[in-house]
Amino acid sequence: MKNILLCGSGRGIGLETCKALAESNIVLALSRNIKSLEKLSQENANIIPSAIDLTDANLATSLAAQIENKLTNGIDIIIYNAGHLINKPFLSLSKDEILSMYETNVIGAFEVAKIAKPYLNKNAHVVFISSMGGVQGSSKFPGLSAYSSSKAALIGLGECLAEEWKEDKIAVNTLALGAVQTEMLEEAFPGYQAPINAIEMGAYIAEFALTANKFYSGKTLQVANSTP
DSSP: OOEEEEESOSSHHHHHHHHHHTTTSEEEEEESOOHHHHHHHHHOTTEEEEEOOTTOTTHHHHHHHHHHHHOTTOEEEEEEOOOOOOOOOGGGOOHHHHHHHHIIIIIHHHHHHHHHGGGEEEEEEEEEEEEGGGSTTSOOOTTOHHHHHHHHHHHHHHHHHHHHTGGGTOEEEEEEEOOEEOHHHHHHSTTOOOSEEHHHHHHHHHHHHHHGGGTOSSOEEEEOSSOO
16 A cells, blocks of 8 residues: 555546545545545545645645645655646737746646655655647647646656656656546637546556556656657
């Protein structure tokens, strides 16, 4: 049984990943909205919902307290799945909209990694959930300049942390996901139907987080059935 810190778990891929992991592991599940998580926790005591805003100025204090109180044996796995997407033409994006995506998609990952580092157990695994839009040379789409560039930054962060933390026996990997049918995708691209649903992707991420650190570190794996 692993102790897992899952960020961005309130809906979609994060919620399904939480369900899959909580079958046999302890999951401290962070989200701004924890209604779905609270309902699940009534059926599965392995799920510990925590209403935390990853962009909050007091994140260091609130997250450290949650880890110390709820994951008393340290952290074996971190999954950073938090994401924010605004589909808008480049010239129409405001500075606040750009910052809102970077704060959630990149800066939140920096902060969570810094705060959680002292609690990581030996052979821990950190998994960042990025996007195919952040992969150099992949297909790009109008309206996603801020989102895709933020996800590219997350990929770079994963590679750098893997190098910095390798002597501590901590693996860091990034999954660059293709389109998955979620509420966030529907909000950004109404009517689009993705080839993969959230349940399927959640199961994949859960298995990867539990096992892939034996084989990978510092890698970005493209999880998409299209080329490029």
